[in-house]
Amino acid sequence: MPTDRSAFLAEAADLLGPRGLTGDPDLLAPWLTDWRGRFTGRALAMASPASTAEVAALVRLCGRHGVPIVPQGGNSGMCGGATPDPEGDALLLSLRRMAAIRSFDAEAKQIVCEAGVVLQTLHEAVEKKGLRFPLTLGGKGSATVGGLISTNAGGTQVLRHGSMRAQVLGIEAVLADGSVFSALVPLKKDNRGFDLKQLLIGSEGTLGIVTAATLRLLPAIAERRVLWAGVPSLEGARALLLHAQEIAGDALEGFEVMPQHTLDNVVAHLPGARAPLGGRHEWHALIELVADGSGADGLPDLAENLLGRAFEAGLIEDAAIAASETQAEAFWALRDSIAPAERAQGPAVQHDISVAVERMPAFVDTAVPLMEATWPGSRAVAFGHLGDGNIHFHVIAPPGVDPLEWQTGDGKAISDQVYALVTEWNGSISAEHGIGQLKRDALEKLGDPVALAMMRRVKDALDPQGLLNPGKLVPLAPVDATN
């Protein structure tokens, strides 16, 4: 029998006012299913506090009543980390109302955003001042600063600029006891003990609720060159990557790869799309070079030089440089359309995995034929961020299968096999999407027991009641007794 929560809800309504709390099923519905539609939960209500002080008071209230809290930003996470469980006893805590830019220092290249600021809004705000925020991803129209920090989000610019972790100069978070960890002042050097900020980043709301952050900004891009190259193998793509890093250094902003059949599929799917090169190549690499200010004049030469020397060294079979910004956009559109083109093909299981960069070609060359042999009729596809050792490894169902049946049957077994394989290769079952509820059991099964025990201990220490995003990320098993 569910606990009676009427006293809690009355107190929460008093605390947050009419704009801050709703139990209306129609208003709640869009936020109770994750955006890929894999998980649906229920909630007592949705709270939308307007300030850090309100979040803190609400967390204390939840503590007194033993009410679990599921923090949520744009609800565009990939692993169900922001979706409550079906029990319906948790409070959904939306941070979307806290969407203020608290301060913006263009000279110091820093911005203080509340958790609910949407990534695209952030991009637009800083572009007006000739700056940029160097992290972007498909869900930028809904993803929030708080969610990006809580999942340590990645994207296509990690190669040069790092994941979200690298962009966070300071953080403010409400802890499980309602205290406010306030470390927004960005100190480039600060050795006053454990780096607690790092512990909160990527913890998916299980250790604290991020309410604001100070983010670093970079000068706007003055010039870019987008290149496309055909290479004979993924190992060849890596050789080209090393070459590009040597020639272009910090001007190398992105390096993405896809196999020929994936490109074919995108070209067939995307209206008006054309393959950048005339011929066919086993693998294709998309390379972006950028210059911010001083190096802009030299960029065209750098691009020519990079490709010229790659030809001479026999690293590439064919290549093209986008002749205009329109063509550059068209090159990127091919990369960005891989996922939708694949979805049009039928059901697939998707894996966001990483191994050491230098081992990725061998991993893919092992995993693709292995999966296709083990699961006849399936098609294994690897594409993405080779420069980060992070490949999106998708296995597409054989034609004609029942989507739902396949997802929960063979699809599940395929994922188990992929995760076991990547663990064997000392890789990660989550490179950039996090764990959430989707991969929690896989992490519990395959993760290093020492690391899992540490995580469990830290979680118990900082959230002894277990009310912060329960059931997400942290394995449920108790810590082994110390001997």
Place this chain on the structure above:
Amino acid sequence: MPTDRSAFLAEAADLLGPRGLTGDPDLLAPWLTDWRGRFTGRALAMASPASTAEVAALVRLCGRHGVPIVPQGGNSGMCGGATPDPEGDALLLSLRRMAAIRSFDAEAKQIVCEAGVVLQTLHEAVEKKGLRFPLTLGGKGSATVGGLISTNAGGTQVLRHGSMRAQVLGIEAVLADGSVFSALVPLKKDNRGFDLKQLLIGSEGTLGIVTAATLRLLPAIAERRVLWAGVPSLEGARALLLHAQEIAGDALEGFEVMPQHTLDNVVAHLPGARAPLGGRHEWHALIELVADGSGADGLPDLAENLLGRAFEAGLIEDAAIAASETQAEAFWALRDSIAPAERAQGPAVQHDISVAVERMPAFVDTAVPLMEATWPGSRAVAFGHLGDGNIHFHVIAPPGVDPLEWQTGDGKAISDQVYALVTEWNGSISAEHGIGQLKRDALEKLGDPVALAMMRRVKDALDPQGLLNPGKLVPLAPVDATN
């Protein structure tokens, strides 16, 4: 009455063998006083395990007997973090015998070092392959990889390359229960939960004992230009820093500042030294530009251009570019001799502090006259890493005082005042040297209570017996009860 530790020592001797354990006072003595000579302790014995497995077995043994452990690398820390207390009940655990380079992949630019590898040895090993490790500091002949990681060490290259934290790709550490946290495989992207590696870095051996690490390497420097500029104020130095960042971008490797009277003092102290500029200027900036490979040809022009445009903009009063590598070394020798020149002047209290970069000029302009007015006859000196917002703020005693009496009397009061002031300015009482035992009480008094409580909880969770480097870094006060 001290506990009888003979059973423990017999078991430890069995475990580690004759090379692995000594109680010889002569062999122990050099390691029982910190290198600045501020702290002297005693120890049961000094253990020197030869492998991670031995460290793990030893930690378990200590756990069974309740013996505290003080890990130590090169014993060149600045805050007494590796010096045992005078009780003498702790085991000194030297990591110096674990000095192997386990693997070195020049192509992937990665090296796996055991904790006892000395920084200078690391530099030399990678230089042979045309690479460099981008962190250096005065104690490089003794500082070890394990100590550098445990204190998150800084130095003069943090501006471009970050502190030790930014160099660590993977880590291996023995935890308090004797389990081995093994995360040496470098994954550029890995979102499998809390970033435990970050928690261990900078924790001064209070959460685990670092036994090995995978470190990132960079291409060797192909060319450098060292510049010296005279500016009218520290605010003017910061304007020059912003200018240099805009013009030089990633080529800017270092930016150090010192006032005229400090330069005078160095020139008077250092045999054969000459001031780089003919005239006198309130402040001096030392700027290093570097190129690794591709940009080498453009570096001389970049240096000229940077200074030329700075003159035009009225940012500098005078400037010089080192005409040779010898002269470049001479410029750096002036910077590196500030501390010895100061020591020759008499006793001083030294503070390694940081505030937000953009506020540092105002901080120094406030703090210097304040200290000199409050402590008549004293001289306040600020110099160092302006680009990191990290200044070494020293207060030199009035001439003729008794050194010991002053250090423990007025000197102590001066430090209290400096730390209170920097905390008021939202800065850090330890920018790069850590907390150790030197600043533990100051941290407890001035630190954010929320952060301190989090630290205490994490410490208790991961080291419930409190045997890992007790009395260092983590405040002793118990965690407040959760309401």
